[in-house]
Amino acid sequence: MEIFHLFDKKYIKNNNEAPIAVFDSGVGGISVLRALLSEMPNENYWYYGDSANAPYGTKSLEEVRRLTVSHVDRFIGEGAKAVVVACNTATSAAVRFLRQKYPSVPLIGIEPALKPAVLSGNHPNVVVMATPMTIREEKFHNLMDRYIGMAHIIPLPCPGLMEYIEHGDVRSVELEQFLERLFEPFEKQKLDAVVLGCTHYPFVSRELKKVLGENVMLFEGGPGTARETKRRIAEADLLRKSREPGKILFENSNDSPDKQRLCRKLLGISFS
Numbered sequence: 326m327e328i329f330h331l332f333d334k335k336y337i338k339n340n341n342e343a344p345i346a347v348f349d350s351g352v353g354g355i356s357v358l359r360a361l362l363s364e365m366p367n368e369n370y371w372y373y374g375d376s377a378n379a380p381y382g383t384k385s386l387e388e389v390r391r392l393t394v395s396h397v398d399r400f401i402g403e404g405a406k407a408v409v410v411a412c413n414t415a416t417s418a419a420v421r422f423l424r425q426k427y428p429s430v431p432l433i434g435i436e437p438a439l440k441p442a443v444l445s446g447n448h449p450n451v452v453v454m455a456t457p458m459t460i461r462e463e464k465f466h467n468l469m470d471r472y473i474g475m476a477h478i479i480p481l482p483c484p485g486l487m488e489y490i491e492h493g494d495v496r497s498v499e500l501e502q503f504l505e506r507l508f509e510p511f512e513k514q515k516l517d518a519v520v521l522g523c524t525h526y527p528f529v530s531r532e533l534k535k536v537l538g539e540n541v542m543l544f545e546g547g548p549g550t551a552r553e554t555k556r557r558i559a560e561a562d563l564l565r566k567s568r569e570p571g572k573i574l575f576e577n578s579n580d581s582p583d584k585q586r587l588c589r590k591l592l593g594i595s596f597s
């Protein structure tokens with residue numbers, strides 16, 4: 326599949342050819358872009374990472390909301406036909422507000438994939454890895470309340486983890502040691518499932534399995550978000566009609582060649 330061609334933004338109009346904007350605080354949303362591509366390979370995508378302002382997860386709610394809203398204003402202003410907020414942190418800070426602001430634009434957020442993790446066993450022990458902000462916010466507490474009697478759910482804030490992936494480190498001794506320290510308080514053999522509640526984390530699945538063992542099930546929100554995006558775009562009659570493979574534009578607030586290379590690398594690697 327030819328996916329690395331840039332398309333010219335001057336052709337963007339609000340129609341079926343227009344791209345789906347996919348937004349994250351950095352390169353993490355590429356795990357969601359992968360799921361979107363496998364669900365809808367013919368769509369055009371405009372991936373925007375705000376790496377210059379990352380991490381979002383340790384900022385204030387107001388700051389993350391301000392940043393997210395200003396980016397989404399631009400995507401919609403330039404004609405994106407739909408917006409995927411491929412960041413759990415930005416979703417909890419801004420999606421409700423954005424849906425009120427843009428009621429006619431399909432706007433899809435992401436949340437930790439807690440439901441499949443809870444349903445994966447009989448009262449399983451489930452750890453939810455996410456940013457401090459995602460875990461602090463009301464949206465996550467409401468989600469947890471829904472499943473509280475069905476599993477033992479342990480929220481685990483992971484400040485410092487997304488930085489490894491932002492720097493292109495998805496496999497190293499330092500990363501493995503970081504994960505070891507993070508899971509030190511747990512009896513690892515008693516853990517049944519781990520929810521990757523930040524879109525950066527699927528990229529360290531391999532290292533996580535090394536630390537937690539092969540039997541722990543890992544759950545990510547990308548595939549569910551991609552299915553929901555397809556449903557919402559179809560409902561709005563905005564699916565691209567062309568049978569040609571779609572194109573991807575990568576844009577990043579830290580526009581160094583290294584970041585561009587990292588985006589392509591992360592999109593190409595398998596992280597299971």
Ligand code: DGL
Pocket residue numbers: 349350351353354379380381382383411412413414415456459487522523524525
């Ligand atoms: N990728 C983001 C998420 O899904 C968070 C990373 C950050 O802290 O900026 O929550």
